[in-house]
Amino acid sequence: MQVLCLLCWAVLLNLVQACPESCECGEKYGFQIADCAYRDLEAVPLGFPANVTTLSLSANKLPGLPEGAFREVPLLQSLWLAHNEIRSVAAGALAPLGHLKSLDLSHNLISEFAWSDLHNLSALQLLKMDSNELASIPRDAFRSLHALRSLQLNHNRLHALAEGTFAPLTALSHLQINDNPFDCTCGIVWFKTWALATAVSIPEQDNIACTSPHVLKGTPLRRLPPLPCSAPSVQLSYQPSQDGAELRPGFVLALHCDVDGQPAPQLHWHIHTPGGTVEIASPNVGADGRALPGALAASGRPRFQAFANGSLLIPDFGKLEEGTYSCLATNELGSAESSVNVALATPGEGGEDVLGRRFHGKAVEGKGCYTVDNEVQPSGPEDNVVIIYLSRAGAPEAATAAEGKPAQPLSGLLLLGQSLLVVFLACF
Ligand SMILES: *[C@@H]1O[C@H](CO)[C@@H](O)[C@H](O)[C@H]1NC(C)=O
């Protein structure tokens, strides 16, 4: 009878102070602790008291953390999950734990991690993610962790680090990041510089080393020799250029993007015409002007031919191709862009460029050539160039007629502040 009553009592207690069967719950030093370590658990158990502040699930067999895994315990301050088999941490698994100060996810198999959940963990002071399979960290992963003092990322698969990754961690005093397979290219140089200058303690620096390229394999990052690295720069030029441009309907506009930078930047063209926007990863044609395999072109020759040497050719340049042409060069150190605004005008009638600026040609006395009013002021970025082509009306017979007698091309070049206004004048 007495034994039974004890049982009743235990059941009653359990109702008041719930605790999952496989855990022990109790209070210690004012903390509400739930200890579920070493239990072969394959899922986060249910039935915790809502005021648990410390939860240990270390050394179990958890395969992952699904969304809402800790919904029952929003007041958690310490969460221990080391030595499980966690491969992925889903979005919404950790975000509700806004009071969390210590999080240990070390010694798991994590390759998929919802980094955005960290944005809500602004109270976090200790984050252990060492000995996992993390291959990359988004640049802004730590942007809210202003209280973080210790970060452990050692023994992962990190091969690169985005510049400024650790900048938001203003309280950081300890960073462990050794034993990652770093790719020692220009993109890692900032980290070497940062690590040498920072007051943050970074242990085992000889094991923060390059895995690639082959010639640098094993070289500690802090002994990395200077690499030839420079952010991209671009310069845009165009043809017909100001000298002797003779423009007829159907001329080929050639833009050339002169790119500098180490490692060699990737080049993209962005073309905005009234008819739409075209994005081209350069090159899209081979040296013969034919579409490269894989380039999105139904016909053999794309409308805009981007060559590997940085040239963009637009055959039969017409009204439909008016617009803004930008070349964008990107490498791991940054990017640079230059734009040119191309508008086509008919002699005597003028036109409007894509930014809606009116311009019109004026007959120069006795010569039949045209000039452009100075009203057209280039605007926008400093390197923005406005090219205004004045060409003959698109009537084919006019073009034929013009071919008869040699044209007398004339060109004007006006320097306006930092920008160039290039005016092509066709004389017929
Ligand atoms: C947590 O809640 C239980 C009842 O569920 C209560 O007995 C205990 O005192 C509470 N502990 C804290 C630290 O608030």
Ligand SMILES: *[C@@H]1O[C@H](CO)[C@@H](O)[C@H](O)[C@H]1NC(C)=O
């Ligand atoms: C972020 O944490 C707060 C508690 O500090 C919580 O109320 C909120 O729901 C959390 N946000 C998300 C997206 O889970």
Ligand SMILES: *[C@@H]1O[C@H](CO)[C@@H](O)[C@H](O)[C@H]1NC(C)=O
């Ligand atoms: C780039 O290559 C194309 C095609 O071979 C050629 O037409 C163009 O003139 C070249 N550009 C320069 C700047 O050499």
